[in-house]
Structures are given as structure tokens and as C-alpha cells.
Amino acid sequence: MAQQIVLGQYVPGSSPLHKLDPRTKLITAIVMMILILSSYKVTSLAVLGVFVLTLIWLSKLKFSLIIRTIRPILILLIFAFFFNLFSGSGEVLFSVSFITIRLDGLINAFIITFRLIMLVLATSILITLTTTPTLIADSIERLLSPLKIVRFPVHEIAMMMSIALRFVPTLLDEMQKIMKAQSSRGADYDTGSALRRARGFVSILVPLFVSAFRRADDLATAMESRCYRGGKGRTRLKIMEFSYRDLIFSLFVIVVSTAVYILPLVFPAD
Amino acid sequence: MNVYSEAESTLNSERVLLRDVSYTYDIGLPQETLALTDINIDIRAGQHIAVLGHNGSGKSTLAHIINALLLPQRGTLSFFGCEPSNEDSIWEIRRRSGLVLQNPDNQIIGTTLEEDVAFGPENLGVPLPELRHRVDASLEKVGLLDLASRPPHTLSGGQKQKLAIAGILAMEPICLILDEATAMLDPYSRADFMDLVMRLSKERDLTVINITHNMEEALLADYIYVVYNSRIALHGTPADVFDQPAQLRRMGLDVPVHIEIAQQIADYTSMPLTKSEAFSCTGAAQSVHERLDFFFGSQENVDLDSFDSPAAQNLETEPGSLAAQNLEAEPDSNSPMNLGADPSLKSNDAELKQAPSTYDYQQISDPLSQNRKVLVEVKGLSYTYNPDLEQCVKALSDLSVDIYEGELLGLAGHSGSGKSTFVQHLNGLIRPEPGVVSVMGLDVHEKKNIRKVREHLGLLFQYPEQQLFEETVGADIAFGPKQMGLPPDVVEQRVKEAAELTGLDIKLLERSPFDLSGGQMRRVATAGILAMNPDILILDEPTAGLDPAGRDELLSYILRLQQRGQTIILISHDMDQLAGIADRILILKDGKKFALGTPAEVFSDEVSIRLAGLDMPNTKVFMETMQGWAPGLATDVFTPDDAAEALINEYRTRRQTWHSR
Numbered sequence: 001m002a003q004q005i006v007l008g009q010y011v012p013g014s015s016p017l018h019k020l021d022p023r024t025k026l027i028t029a030i031v032m033m034i035l036i037l038s039s040y041k042v043t044s045l046a047v048l049g050v051f052v053l054t055l056i057w058l059s060k061l062k063f064s065l066i067i068r069t070i071r072p073i074l075i076l077l078i079f080a081f082f083f084n085l086f087s088g089s090g091e092v093l094f095s096v097s098f099i100t101i102r103l104d105g106l107i108n109a110f111i112i113t114f115r116l117i118m119l120v121l122a123t124s125i126l127i128t129l130t131t132t133p134t135l136i137a138d139s140i141e142r143l144l145s146p147l148k149i150v151r152f153p154v155h156e157i158a159m160m161m162s163i164a165l166r167f168v169p170t171l172l173d174e175m176q177k178i179m180k181a182q183s184s185r186g187a188d189y190d191t192g193s194a195l196r197r198a199r200g201f202v203s204i205l206v207p208l209f210v211s212a213f214r215r216a217d218d219l220a221t222a223m224e225s226r227c228y229r230g231g232k233g234r235t236r237l238k239i240m241e242f243s244y245r246d247l248i249f250s251l252f253v254i255v256v257s258t259a260v261y262i263l264p265l266v267f268p269a270d
Numbered sequence: 271m272n273v274y275s276e277a278e279s280t281l282n283s284e285r286v287l288l289r290d291v292s293y294t295y296d297i298g299l300p301q302e303t304l305a306l307t308d309i310n311i312d313i314r315a316g317q318h319i320a321v322l323g324h325n326g327s328g329k330s331t332l333a334h335i336i337n338a339l340l341l342p343q344r345g346t347l348s349f350f351g352c353e354p355s356n357e358d359s360i361w362e363i364r365r366r367s368g369l370v371l372q373n374p375d376n377q378i379i380g381t382t383l384e385e386d387v388a389f390g391p392e393n394l395g396v397p398l399p400e401l402r403h404r405v406d407a408s409l410e411k412v413g414l415l416d417l418a419s420r421p422p423h424t425l426s427g428g429q430k431q432k433l434a435i436a437g438i439l440a441m442e443p444i445c446l447i448l449d450e451a452t453a454m455l456d457p458y459s460r461a462d463f464m465d466l467v468m469r470l471s472k473e474r475d476l477t478v479i480n481i482t483h484n485m486e487e488a489l490l491a492d493y494i495y496v497v498y499n500s501r502i503a504l505h506g507t508p509a510d511v512f513d514q515p516a517q518l519r520r521m522g523l524d525v526p527v528h529i530e531i532a533q534q535i536a537d538y539t540s541m542p543l544t545k546s547e548a549f550s551c552t553g554a555a556q557s558v559h560e561r562l563d564f565f566f567g568s569q570e571n572v573d574l575d576s577f578d579s580p581a582a583q584n585l586e587t588e589p590g591s592l593a594a595q596n597l598e599a600e601p602d603s604n605s606p607m608n609l610g611a612d613p614s615l616k617s618n619d620a621e622l623k624q625a626p627s628t629y630d631y632q633q634i635s636d637p638l639s640q641n642r643k644v645l646v647e648v649k650g651l652s653y654t655y656n657p658d659l660e661q662c663v664k665a666l667s668d669l670s671v672d673i674y675e676g677e678l679l680g681l682a683g684h685s686g687s688g689k690s691t692f693v694q695h696l697n698g699l700i701r702p703e704p705g706v707v708s709v710m711g712l713d714v715h716e717k718k719n720i721r722k723v724r725e726h727l728g729l730l731f732q733y734p735e736q737q738l739f740e741e742t743v744g745a746d747i748a749f750g751p752k753q754m755g756l757p758p759d760v761v762e763q764r765v766k767e768a769a770e771l772t773g774l775d776i777k778l779l780e781r782s783p784f785d786l787s788g789g790q791m792r793r794v795a796t797a798g799i800l801a802m803n804p805d806i807l808i809l810d811e812p813t814a815g816l817d818p819a820g821r822d823e824l825l826s827y828i829l830r831l832q833q834r835g836q837t838i839i840l841i842s843h844d845m846d847q848l849a850g851i852a853d854r855i856l857i858l859k860d861g862k863k864f865a866l867g868t869p870a871e872v873f874s875d876e877v878s879i880r881l882a883g884l885d886m887p888n889t890k891v892f893m894e895t896m897q898g899w900a901p902g903l904a905t906d907v908f909t910p911d912d913a914a915e916a917l918i919n920e921y922r923t924r925r926q927t928w929h930s931r
Contacts, residue, residue: 010381012419132421133381166381169423180699181737184729185798186721186753196753203749206739210784218376225337225369226379226390226437227361233395237388237405 009169010132015060016245017130022139024246025126028253032122035257036115041264045114051256052118055125069124070117077113084109133165135238141231142240155231163219171212178207283351286313286336286445286477291345293331305331307500308345313493315350315444318471318478320491320508324522324817325788328500329481333449336479338363350444365394367445368438372453372815374430375423383409383425383433384418390441408439412466426685428459432466439470445477446470452484453815456685456843458883464490483817485512485526496521509546522819527846527888527910528554528895534914539565551895559899562921629857629878631867645806645837646673646696646727651705653691653861665691666861669705673806678828678838680852680869682845684883688861689841690732693808696839697727710805725754728804732811734795735788743769743786743794744779750802761801768797772827789820796824800831807831808839813847825851849873849887849908857882870906889913900924 017025032048039045056066070077088105095101127136141158148154179189187200288311295303305328313319323329334340335347338354347354349363371377380386387405396404409415412432417425422433431451438446446467452460464487471478480487488494494511496504498521504511511518515525515533524530532548532555539561548554653666666688673679683689694700695707698720707714709723728750731737740746744765751761769779772793778786783794792812799807809828813821829851832838842848848855849869857865857872859882865872869887873879879886893905893913903920907913 010421012382012421132385134385162381163379166379166422169421170375173423177731178737180694181729181731181734183699184697184724184731185737185750186724186802187749188753203737203739207737210739211736215373215376218371218373219379221334221339222369222371222377222434223379223389224339225364226441227364227393228389229361229393234392235395235397235401236392237385237398237401239398 009128011061011065011129013060013130015058015130017055017059017125019245020130020249021240021242021246022131022135023143023240024242024249025131026136026139026143028249029123029126031253031257032126033119035260036119036122039115039260040111042111043263043267044260045111045118047256047259047263048118049114052121052125055122059125059130061125061129066121066125066129069129070120073116073120077116080116081109081113084112134162136165137162138236138238139240159231167212167215170215171208174211175204175208178204281351282348284315285348286311286350286479287346287348288312288332288335288342289346289348291335291342291347293328293335293340293343295331297343304328304500306335306342306497309497309502311495311502313477313479315477316471316475317493318468318491319480320488320494321479321481321497322483322485322488322494322511322518322523323481323497324483324819327497327522329497330449332497333369333447333479333481336445337367337369337447339369365441366443367447368435368441368443369447369449370431370434370438370451372450374427374434374454377434378422378430380422382419382421383414383436386422386433387436387440390437394441404440404442408436411439411470412436426459428455428463428685431455431459431463435466435470439474443476445479448478448480448482450481450483452482452487457885458684460484460487483523485524485818489526496523498522509549512549513543513545519818522817524818524822527913528892530910531889531892531913531917532557534910535561535917538914538918541565551892555892555895555899558896558917562917563899566921566925628863629865629867629872629875630863631865631871642674642676644672645675645710647706647708648672648695649706651692651695651702651707653688653695653700653703653705655691664861666695669858669861669863671856671863671866673837673839676835676837677853678832678840678851680848680855681839681841681858682843682848682855682882682884683858683864687858687883689858690810691861692858693729693810693839693841696806696808697724697729699729725802726804727806727808728799728802729808730796730799730810730812732814733792734799734812735783735791737795738783738791738798741782742779743774743781743783746783746794747779747797747801750798754802764801764803765797768801771800771830772797773823789816789823792816792820792824796827806837806839808841810841811843812840813842813844845873845879845885845887846889846908849890857884859883869908873908874906 032051035044036048039048056063059066085101085105085108086099088102088108090102090104093101093103093106137158140161141154144152144154144158179187182200182203183189185203187203188196189200189204190197192200288309291306291309291311293306295301295305309332311319311332321329321332331340335342336349338347338349338360341347341354341360347363349367352359352363352366354360354363378386379389384405387408388401391401391404406415406418409418412435414425414429414432414436417429422430425433434451435446448467452463455463467478467480468490470476480491482488488511489508491508494505494508495502496511496518498504503521504514504517512525512529515529518525525533528551529548532543535558536543536548541561541564543557546553547557649670651666651669652664655663655665663686669688669692681689681692691700695702695714696709698714702715710726712719712723712726714720714723738746740749747765747768748761751764756764765779766776769776774790774793774797778790778794783791786794796809796812812828813824816824825847828838828840832851840848840852852869854867855865855869855872856863857879864882865878873886873890876886887908889908889910889912890905893903893907893916896917897903897905900917900920904916907916
């Protein structure tokens with residue numbers, strides 16, 4: 001039983017953030033995404049940074065655990081940082097042969113990296129780390145339920161999402177196991193020629209797909225055996241309630257959003 | 271048409287009835303397979319039924335039919351008076367019968383334990399206060415309530431299967447169908463799981479249908495059906511069914527060790543076993559004694575009066591839990607068995623606490639080390655998973671062991687004892703830190719050595735058939751040697767040799783590995799490792815999930831390899847298997863070396879074996895029971911054949927000593 005915490009995994013807890021209605025968290029996450037993607041000003045980003053820190057505090061999760069969620073996008077971060085670092089058209093800070101670093105490039109590099117980090121942190125703390133996949137799927141189903149009128153298969157899509165998320169850790173474990181097994185047979189994933197590496201990946205993907213199909217088959221049997229017949233007439237163990245907590249949190253989010261838009265106007269420093 | 275009719279209860283509403291049920295998959299297609307033919311089964315409410323059968327015998331199809339997941343193509347099913355004739359009755363059958371599948375991971379739907387348990391009753395539309403109550407009560411019943419909000423992938427295999435049971439209980443069923451539910455569990459979890467099933471079936475008056483190829487589980491049943499090639503080949507009480515060991519073996523099954531030995535002695539003395547005589551361990555021991563005693567005409571008087579022969583009563587008493595069955599076989603302290611010889615058997619708590627932490631028999635005497643080449647050297651190895659997290663797991667601590675050329679080292683230990691972590695260190699999948707691992711003089715810590723190390727040391731993972739990926743069997747076996755950069759003709763040679771060693775038909779090399787049966791796929795995977803021609807071969811539970819016939823076949827080629835001088839490390843939960851073929855056994859407990867020695871040494875101290883969370887080999891347990899009749903009998907034999915031979919020799923010698931007096 002590899003008990004590794006993998007990317008985007010729910011961590012059980014009873015923090016204020018865990019107790020929030022998942023719909024509140026989901027909508028907040030969407031709001032956060034919009035805010036982060038539309039803010040370029042340092043002041044706005046500072047407000048968002050403080051908000052993310054508040055979220056970290058509210059989640060009562062270990063900081064090291066939260067930081068781990070950045071690891072998968074590390075390469076993207078580095079790439080984005082350097083790509084921006086060497087671009088720009090402003091004042092030259094530093095220049096050695098073909099490397100030229102300009103002031104606006106440097107600032108942009110930091111801002112881009114910061115925004116990407118905020119994006120990942122906010123969504124993982126709000127959703128994946130503190131909300132079970134089933135609840136995420138449930139809340140999507142409820143938020144989209146008006147679409148049922150136009151015969152949109154809301155329940156089915158939510159169930160598919162929930163199952164997909166449920167099997168992420170299982171399949172990741174399995175992938176690690178298969179990688180180890182194929183490495184023992186001499187498969188190579190990080191050295192050797194491109195062809196050799198490609199063969200290495202085939203040796204992981206084929207067994208992984210075969211196993212996923214087998215699992216899907218078993219799962220369908222298990223679901224039918226437990227009388228699953230679609231969303232009709234189902235009850236729910238977890239009822240979603242918009243409580244005073246959600247009200248306070250929503251007000252807080254509104255204040256933050258307003259601040260993000262207004263502060264740059266008040267302090268047009270840059 | 272009733273196969274098993276009883277006068278007292280004839281009401282169909284109190285039984286599960288299958289009449290002339292047949293089922294064929296993919297009718298009309300080339301891959302058409304016959305799964306069930308004219309099956310007649312009659313199960314009364316509250317009964318515990320075992321369905322035995324080799325892999326692919328059709329027994330899983332039977333589970334699906336009873337659960338109304340498949341409808342009989344011919345014949346009828348009546349499930350407690352309910353026939354799957356329309357949609358509503360189909361759902362009613364599924365509601366009242368719960369199915370536990372083999373793979374613990376594939377039947378969990380929820381992302382936390384409580385969400386998963388709630389899935390069934392949610393589908394039934396159970397309203398909230400009642401729903402919450404059912405979820406909590408069911409989780410409590412299986413002992414998982416504390417973990418209610420945990421994600422299921424953090425559970426052990428045994429816990430996952432208990433979760434599956436909780437999910438079924440929450441639907442308030444009357445019948446529990448286990449489709450090889452324990453096949454992927456270790457012996458301890460298996461016994462624990464079956465205990466739970468037995469307890470529940472008693473408390474809730476559940477009908478249990480256990481589909482299995484584990485013979486010990488079958489002993490727990492009230493009635494057994496044996497499915498062979500899609501038909502019911504044999505049925506009766508466990509005593510009836512196990513009275514026919516030859517027939518069972520022909521159907522790819524086996525019999526418990528004590529019956530096997532009793533049968534061999536009965537054959538040797540040409541005095542056939544009478545009905546049910548050898549069903550219990552003590553019964554078998556008595557039958558062996560009587561036959562050999564008569565055969566060799568020994569007059570030596572063993573004090574039989576003081577031995578309360580329980581053979582007869584044992585048949586009446588209900589077979590208890592698996593754990594209890596094992597204990598039952600242990601010498602009773604009132605019996606005249608030679609407890610004096612081995613004081614450790616009289617265990618008590620105080621003694622358990624004083625027990626030494628390591629039973630390294632090799633420190634006292636190590637005849638092997640004198641003249642053998644050391645292939646693998648492990649010194650002071652420690653390893654911790656997730657050291658920077660709260661839930662860090664210390665998987666290995668300060669482990670040192672030498673592995674000699676040509677030996678078969680058995681590796682045993684409870685789940686989570688560090689066996690897999692240990693072998694992954696040997697081929698550099700995990701880098702040793704701290705500690706030293708050197709394979710044939712190559713330090714595994716050096717990254718540049720790892721490739722060479724993996725060529726020297728082949729590691730076959732658990733369920734290796736899941737790693738196959740090439741288009742043909744031949745290409746899959748060739749993958750390893752090709753990666754080693756061998757020339758094509760050598761690769762081809764290696765593939766042929768490996769196929770031959772594992773008993774694969776050369777014709778199969780052109781087929782897709784995914785068309786093969788599970789047992790054959792496992793051979794392909796093994797051949798894939800053998801084709802790399804490793805100096806050291808590590809097999810991680812190679813027989814897990816195989817039926818007895820498949821298991822014996824696999825063991826036979828492991829033995830063949832051993833005879834060729836192949837160094838082998840074999841991980842197994844089956845103590846009889848290990849004791850029967852290993853030269854030395856290393857037992858790990860909580861990541862530490864717990865015992866190391868020859869099978870005779872390691873299993874000389876029962877207290878220590880139990881302390882490590884393992885069982886004694888059944889053969890040895892039987893021989894200890896035999897000591898009640900033959901005091902002084904050597905018990906260090908670990909295969910039924912050796913046991914029978916030892917018993918024959920013992921009784922022959924006793925006869926000779928009596929004569930010479």
C-alpha cells in the first residue's frame with residue numbers, strides 16, 4: 001500500500017474550508033481563475049496572494065503538502081519564467097553574448113510565474129485537496145441541473161467525472177507498478193534514443209489501458225450489482241447546505257474581487 | 271430435478287434454485303465459450319455454500335447468474351421465490367443479493383468509505399436519516415467506522431474487501447455471493463475476512479455462496495458444489511467431497527494436506543479410507559496410525575486411552591473459523607504429545623514478550639556459508655517511505671543478509687513487512703540509503719551499475735501477466751533480451767529456451783498474449799524474465815490467484831530451474847510452499863530481519879512464527895498431531911510425499927525395534 005499523497009488528492013480534515021459547501025468552493029475557484037488570469041498589476045496580484053495565503057491558513061493543511069501540488073507544473077513554470085525573461089523590449093539590465101535580460105522581461109517573468117503558482121494553489125486548495133471527488137461531481141451536477149431541461153445528461157457526466165477522479169490514485173499506483181516491472185525488463189524511460197524511449201512508453205501504456213478496461217468492466221458489474229440505474233430516484237448521503245459559513249466566505253470573496261479591481265485604480269503605481 | 275432435496279423445506283421462497291441453467295458467451299462468434307451447462311443447484315436460506323472449480327470452469331458466471339447480472343439462456347433461476355422475468359424482479363434480486371468481486375480496487379465507487387457504502391442504498395432511494403444510519407451501522411459492523419471519511423485507496427486489500435461487504439450490508443441483503451473474494455488477500459487477511467463472513471451469516475441469517483478455489487475455505491461450508499468444465503461434477507457435504515481426493519485433483523483442485531497424507535498412507539497400505547474418516551486433522555492422523563500400525567503389525571502400546579480421539583465428534587461440530595481450524599490442529603496440552611521436547615510450544619504472554627527480536631539461526635551454525643559464493647550482499651539496509659510526511663512508513667530497518675549462489679531463498683512476512691521494498695532494492699528500483707546492496711560485486715547505489723544489475727537479477731512482480739504489452743507472445747518474451755542489446759539470433763534462441771522452460775507451446779509464440787488464459791499469460795511474463803538469463807531470479811508471489819493445478823505447474827518449473835542451479839528468491843505467503851522447496855527462509859517483520867535459517871530451523875519455534883504473523887506449514891502441524899500416536903516422530907518434513915515416507919519409515923522402524931527386543 002503505497003500511501004503516497006499524489007497530485008490532486010483529497011486530504012481528509014475538518015477545517016473551515018473542508019466544511020464549506022462544495023458549490024461555494026467551486027464557484028470561488030472559478031472566480032479566482034478569472035481574477036488571476038485577468039490581473040497584471042502588482043497590487044491586484046498582491047491581494048490575490050494574500051487571499052491564497054488565507055485559504056492555506058483556512059485549510060489547516062501542512063504547507064509542505066500544499067507545495068507539492070506545484071511539482072507537476074514545475075517544468076512549465078521554469079519554461080514560462082525563462083521564456084518571459086529573455087523577451088521584452090525595455091531597458092537592458094544584463095547582456096552576455098546572445099543572452100539579454102531586460103527589465104520588463106524580468107518583471108513579466110516573475111508575474112507569470114507567480115500567477116501560475118497562484119492558479120494551481122487556489123484551485124487545488126479550494127477543490128481537490130479539501131473536497132472529495134464525489135462531492136465535486138455532485139456540486140457540478142447541481143450547478144448544471146438547470147440544463148436537464150434541455151436533456152443534457154448532467155447526472156451521467158457528473159458520475160463519469162466522479163469515477164474518473166476516484167480512479168486517479170489507483171491508476172497512478174498501477175502505472176508506477178508497471179513502470180517498475182518494465183524497468184526490471186530493461187525498459188528505459190529517460191536515457192537512450194528516442195525510439196528506445198518510445199518503446200518504453202508503449203510498454204507502460206498498453207498494460208495500463210488493458211487494465212483500465214478490465215477495471216471498467218468490473219466496476220460496471222459492481223455498480224449494476226448494487227442496483228445503479230442512473231440518476232433517477234437516487235438519494236444522497238451528503239446534502240449540500242448553504243450555511244452561514246458559506247455566506248461569510250462568499251462575502252469575503254466579493255470583497256477580495258472588488259479589491260483586485262479597485263486597488264490598481266487607487267494606486268496606479270505601475 | 272432437485273439435486274439436493276430435503277423433505278422439511280420445499281418452499282421456493284426460502285431457497286435459491288437453479289434448474290438446468292446453461293450459459294454461453296458470444297454465441298455465434300468465433301470466440302464462443304460455453305460457461306455453464308445444465309446446472310442444478312438448490313440452496314436453502316441461511317446455508318453456507320462453497321462452489322469450487324478451476325480457473326475458467328464457469329464458476330464466476332454462476333455468481334453473475336445468481337445475482338441476476340446475467341440471465342440464464344436456458345433453464346430457470348428462482349431466487350427466494352423471485353424469478354428474473356421482468357425488470358422489477360431483476361432489481362429485486364440484485365437488491366437482496368450482494369456480490370463481492372475478486373479485485374478489491376475495482377468495486378469501490380465512492381471516493382470516501384462512507385460515500386462508497388452509501389452508493390447502494392442511494393440507488394435504492396433510501397431517505398436521509400435512515401441512509402446515514404445504515405452507512406454508519408454497516409461500517410461499524412465490519413470495523414471500518416473510524417476510517418469513514420478516508421479515501422479508499424489508503425486501505426489495505428483486506429480492508430477494501432470488508433468495505434465491499436459493508437456496501438452490501440447497507441442494502442440489507444439476504445444473500446452474500448463471494449466471487450473469489452479472498453483470492454488476492456494474504457492468509458491473515460483471508461482468515462480475518464472469512465471470520466467476518468461467518469459472523470455476519472450467523473448474526474443476520476445470511477445465505478452465503480462462496481465461489482473459491484481455496485480448499486480451507488471450502489471446509490467452512492455446509493455444502494459444496496464442484497464445477498468442472500461448465501458442469502456440476504461433484505456435490506455434497508465437505509466430508510463427502512473431500513473423500514474423493516483423486517477426483518478433485520483431476521479437476522484441477524486439491525485437498526487439505528492432512529487428507530492428502532492420509533490418502534497416500536491408505537494407498538500404501540491398500541486399506542482405503544472409509545467415509546469422512548480423514549476429514550479432520552486428528553481424524554486423518556488416527557487413520558494413518560491405525561493403518562500403519564496394522565500394516566507393520568506393531569505391538570508397541572501407545573497409550574491411546576489418554577488420548578481423547580476426537581475424530582468422530584469433530585465431524586459433527588461445525589467447522590469454525592479458518593484461524594480456529596489451524597489452532598484445532600495444534601497439539602492439545604492434555605494429550606500425550608511430546609511437549610517436553612519443545613518447551614516453546616507452551617507459550618504464554620510473558621514468554622511472548624521475552625522472545626528475542628531476531629531468530630537468526632545462521633549465526634549459530636551456517637553450513638551453507640562455508641563453501642558457497644555470495645551473489646548478493648545486503649548490509650545495514652534501511653528505507654522509509656515519504657520521510658517528510660506525517661504518515662511516513664518505515665519499510666526496512668537495518669537489514670543484512672547474504673544470498674548464495676544456487677540457493678532458493680524463501681522470503682516470508684506479513685503484509686507490509688517490507689518484502690517488496692526489499693526486493694526492489696536488490697535491482698535498484700529503490701536506491702539503498704542508508705545501507706549497502708551489492709549484486710555480484712556491483713554496488714547498486716552507483717547509478718551506472720543499475721543496468722548491469724538488472725541484467726544479473728530478474729525480478730518478476732506480482733500478477734506479472736498485467737505487464738504484457740507486445741503484439742505477440744514471442745515479441746513480449748523478446749523485449750528484455752532486446753533491451754539488453756543482444757543480437758537477433760541470440761534473442762531468438764533465448765525466447766525459445768525460455769518458452770520451453772516455462773512449458774509454453776512454441777505455436778503460442780505467434781499468438782497475441784491477450785488471447786491466452788491467465789495462467790498461460792503468467793508463464794509468458796515469467797519467460798520474459800527468464801529470457802534475460804538472469805543469474806538471480808526473484809519471484810514475488812508467483813502463484814497468487816492461480817488455482818491449485820496452475821500453482822503446482824508453476825512450482826514444478828521453479829523446481830526445474832532450481833535443479834539447473836538457478837539462484838532464486840521466492841516470496842510467498844504459503845508456508846507449505848516455502849518450507850517444501852526453499853533451502854533457507856528469511857522472515858521479515860516490520861521491516862526487520864526476524865528469522866533466517868533452513869525451513870527446519872525457522873519452523874522449529876512455533877511461537878516465533880506466530881509472532882511474525884505467519885502460520886506454521888500444515889504438513890508440520892499434521893506431523894505434530896501424529897506425535898500423539900508416534901512419540902518421537904521427527905516433524906521436520908514439509909511436503910505430503912516426504913511426510914508419508916517419514917511416517918512409513920517411522921512405523922517400520924518401530925516394528926523392527928520391537929522385534930529386536
